[in-house]
Amino acid sequence: MTRPTFDFSGKVVVVTGGSRGVGAGIVAAFVAAGAHVVTCGRNEVEVPGAVFVAADVRQPDQAALVVDTAAERFGRLDVLVNNAGGSPFRMAADMSPRFVEAIVALNLTSPLYCAQAAQKVMAAQEGGGSIVSVSSVSGIRPSPGASVYGAAKAGLISLTATLAVEWAPAVRVNCVTAGLLETDAGDEHYGGPAGLARVAATVPLGRMGTPADVAQACLFLSSDGAAYISGANLVMHGGGEWPAYLTALENTAGT
Numbered sequence: 484m485t486r487p488t489f490d491f492s493g494k495v496v497v498v499t500g501g502s503r504g505v506g507a508g509i510v511a512a513f514v515a516a517g518a519h520v521v522t523c524g525r526n527e528v529e530v531p532g533a534v535f536v537a538a539d540v541r542q543p544d545q546a547a548l549v550v551d552t553a554a555e556r557f558g559r560l561d562v563l564v565n566n567a568g569g570s571p572f573r574m575a576a577d578m579s580p581r582f583v584e585a586i587v588a589l590n591l592t593s594p595l596y597c598a599q600a601a602q603k604v605m606a607a608q609e610g611g612g613s614i615v616s617v618s619s620v621s622g623i624r625p626s627p628g629a630s631v632y633g634a635a636k637a638g639l640i641s642l643t644a645t646l647a648v649e650w651a652p653a654v655r656v657n658c659v660t661a662g663l664l665e666t667d668a669g670d671e672h673y674g675g676p677a678g679l680a681r682v683a684a685t686v687p688l689g690r691m692g693t694p695a696d697v698a699q700a701c702l703f704l705s706s707d708g709a710a711y712i713s714g715a716n717l718v719m720h721g722g723g724e725w726p727a728y729l730t731a732l733e734n735t736a737g738t
Contacts, residue, residue: 486695489702492517495557496705497550499540499597500567502528504666505617508694509564509701516702518562521553540567541588546596554604562705563601565594565616565639570632583631590635595642602650611653613705616643617697618660620720636660640716647714655713659700662720665691687722 491513501510501522507530513520514532523536536552538545554560568590573582594616605612621629622636643658650656663686665679683691700719703709 486699487703489516489706491562491702491705494518494561495553495559496520496562496564497553497560497597497601498522498533498564498566499549499593500524501533502526502530502535505661505664505694505697506566509566509617509698512695512698512702513562513564519553519557521549521556523549523567540593540597541585543596543599546593547600550597550600550604559608560601560604561610561612563597563612563614564701564705565597565614567593568617568619568632568636570629572628573631574628575630578631586631587635590632591638591642594639598642598646598656602646602654606650606653611655613709614646614654614656615701615704616656616658617701618643618658618716620660620662620718623660623718643716644714651713655704655709657704657709657712657714658716659697659704660716660718660720661692661697661700662686662718662723663691664697665693685725686720687725690721692719692721 496513496518498506498510498520500506502524510520510522510530510533520533521536522530522533523538523540525539527537528535534556536549538549540546540549550560570586598614601612601614616639618636618639621633622640626633640658643656647656663682696719700717704712704717
């Protein structure tokens with residue numbers, strides 16, 4: 484598949500949670516586009532082409548540390564991608580208060596803390612900046628086993644729209660809502676290649692998304708080509724999911 488070409492030469496980008504999965508794909512895409520990239524995670528690792536900062540972005544001071552590291556090392560900050568997030572499968576009746584607080588902190592409040600730190604830098608520099616947050620279809624449709632995660636991601640979509648108004652015109656704020664993705668974690672969740680194939684068959688475009696797909700959306704929303712886009716929620720889910728009633732009709736017709 485031919486990917487569009489983006490030029491971020493000389494731009495400074497922070498990607499949270501960029502050591503694996505979708506985050507690693509986003510980091511790799513910005514590095515390939517010529518950007519100076521700073522990423523972070525709770526455990527020290529090597530991320531090719533990027534400066535790594537050990538930080539827990541659920542803590543406001545550590546979120547600010549990641550942003551400040553980028554600004555101090557490279558002199559500015561052009562793009563923040565709020566990617567860190569996720570949740571283990573847990574039915575709502577079985578969630579402890581501690582679990583709920585941790586999921587909301589990772590998926591909603593940590594993007595806010597990072598965005599607040601980034602806005603201070605971007606609003607004070609020539610050219611402003613762009614903030615892109617990675618949400619999930621769990622935030623726009625029912626997601627059994629991920630109720631609090633979905634609620635937090637819905638909040639992230641709402642937060643995006645409000646920050647885009649509050650921080651305009653210096654800072655553009657957008658969101659990418661990703662659908663079903665093929666990652667190492669997804670491979671385990673869906674029961675291996677056979678399970679992934681069955682799930683992919685429910686997507687109208689015939690496949691699950693990839694980290695590279697999410698990365699391309701982040702590149703676009705951060706680029707000059709999206710200069711008049713702010714407060715948007717770009718839903719990328721391959722056309723959604725095959726409606727259950729159609730499957731029921733097919734099964735009925737076959738009996």
